[in-house]
Amino acid sequence: MNINSITIIGGYDKVGNKENIEELTIHKGEIVGIVGPTGSGKSSVISDIEQIAQGDTFSRRRILFDGKVPRPGIVSNPRKKLVAQLSQTMNFLADMAVGDFILLHSKCRGIRENRVRKVIELANTLTGEPIKRDDNLTTLSGGQSRALMVADIALISNSPVVLIDEIENAGIKKKEAIELLVDSGKIVLIVTHDPILALMSHKRIVMKKGGMDKLVLTNSEEINFSKKLNFLDEIMLDMREKVRYGEKLDYRQLENLSI
Numbered sequence: 344m345n346i347n348s349i350t351i352i353g354g355y356d357k358v359g360n361k362e363n364i365e366e367l368t369i370h371k372g373e374i375v376g377i378v379g380p381t382g383s384g385k386s387s388v389i390s391d392i393e394q395i396a397q398g399d400t401f402s403r404r405r406i407l408f409d410g411k412v413p414r415p416g417i418v419s420n421p422r423k424k425l426v427a428q429l430s431q432t433m434n435f436l437a438d439m440a441v442g443d444f445i446l447l448h449s450k451c452r453g454i455r456e457n458r459v460r461k462v463i464e465l466a467n468t469l470t471g472e473p474i475k476r477d478d479n480l481t482t483l484s485g486g487q488s489r490a491l492m493v494a495d496i497a498l499i500s501n502s503p504v505v506l507i508d509e510i511e512n513a514g515i516k517k518k519e520a521i522e523l524l525v526d527s528g529k530i531v532l533i534v535t536h537d538p539i540l541a542l543m544s545h546k547r548i549v550m551k552k553g554g555m556d557k558l559v560l561t562n563s564e565e566i567n568f569s570k571k572l573n574f575l576d577e578i579m580l581d582m583r584e585k586v587r588y589g590e591k592l593d594y595r596q597l598e599n600l601s602i
Contacts, residue, residue, distance in 0.1 A: 347409055352405040375533070395426070441476055452499055
């Protein structure tokens with residue numbers, strides 16, 4: 344589906360006040376962070392987007408695609424699902440092999456090409472625990488599951504919008520995962536408390552009392568700071584992998600660390 348933008352038309356916060364952000368349009372290839380303290384309404388925003396709300400939820404927000412309300416036929420067609428969601432707590436329930444799942448999803452999406460190998464290879468660039476075609480979905484770890492879903496969304500799902508709900512501790516290479524989705528032409532919205540993910544976004548919606556309170560544009564200073572945080576995160580990821588496989592940590596890796 345060739346969707347170039349999504350628009351969130353503001354509604355009301357928890358106490359009935361109009362949201363400060365009256366309208367926000369996000370374009371293909373953009374990353375938008377959704378930040379705020381626990382209970383501030385972050386999840387309600389992505390819930391409204393997933394439901395393609397039209398003033399029929401508590402917030403009374405409206406969601407448009409390319410400035411229009413999607414036709415009912417598109418919304419109800421599983422092959423034309425407009426929104427894909429990736430959450431931190433997601434786990435597979437289907438008792439089937441990884442390869443069979445990818446083939447089934449491809450068939451549901453109307454894709455004839457066999458993309459099993461491509462999806463698994465891509466997923467394995469995001470996780471330190473290799474995924475095999477014959478692995479059962481129910482035996483995958485949390486990190487493997489999310490790596491598989493990121494690759495699946497990038498290569499099979501034609502959903503133009505991807506909602507990511509707090510994957511900072513999901514056990515995958517988060518920076519690479521986000522960049523992969525953006526490079527595949529998705530509109531990406533990230534609910535996060537992680538400064539690395541927040542600063543990867545082009546702009547951040549700040550939530551307060553259930554409403555969209557303000558919009559913060561990521562500036563050049565924050566972009567430079569983000570690069571330094573990513574550098575530290577890569578070191579931490581490498582150390583986690585060494586601990587996982589019983590290797591000793593080398594403190595000299597940190598001796599000459601300069602950021």
